[in-house]
Each structure stands twice: as structure tokens, then as C-alpha cells.
Amino acid sequence: MECRRKISLNLDELNKAEIEELDAAIDKYKNVDTKTLSELSHDSAWYEAWDKNHNAVMTSLNIAKAGDASNEFLEYLRNRN
Structure with a gap:
């Protein structure tokens, strides 16, 4: 499964550390199925x-x-x- 954003982002609102954390989270969970993501996040x-x-x-x-x-x-x- 490929992860693509649906909207354009204004990254000016985020600092470098926040962007790195978001990138790390995307990398970690990009291949996790929705059922597992739901179990992890709820x-x-x-x-x-x-x-x-x-x-x-x-x-x-x-x-x-x-x-x-x-x-x-x-x-x-x-x-x-």
C-alpha cells in the first residue's frame, strides 16, 4: 500500500523536529493495515x-x-x- 497525502501542507507551521517525528511515524506505520492502526490508536x-x-x-x-x-x-x- 502506498501512502499519499490528499491535501497540500503548509510546513511553515511546523518546526524541524515536528516534521522529523511525522516522517518517522509515517515510515513506521505506512504498511500497517487499518484494523491494526485502529487497535493501536484507540x-x-x-x-x-x-x-x-x-x-x-x-x-x-x-x-x-x-x-x-x-x-x-x-x-x-x-x-x-
Whole structure:
């Protein structure tokens, strides 16, 4: 499978390190099938939002949980509202 961009890019908005990271990610994943990419890029926060409404917003709390945030940070997020 060949990876091609669909739109023109304004690379002036990105610094050299960001462009290098994007190039590395493209090189790493350019031959990975979409099912595997989806499994790699969707965590429990995404699945919970999807199961809820198929278009729900991921909450900060669920994103933090999926990222193994500390209990203190999770408590901070719970008490923020």
C-alpha cells in the first residue's frame, strides 16, 4: 500500500523536529493495515465514548485513566467540576 497525502501542507507551521517525528511515524506505520492502526490508536477512553453514543466526547477523566494517570490527578479531575 502506498501512502499519499490528499491535501497540500503548509510546513511553515511546523518546526524541524515536528516534521522529523511525522516522517518517522509515517515510515513506521505506512504498511500497517487499518484494523491494526485502529487497535493501536484507540484506548479505553475512546471505546467508552463510542459505546456511549458512537459520537460522544471523550472525557478528560477517561483520557487520564487510559493514560495511567496518578490517583491524585484523577481526584483533581473529579473535583474540578
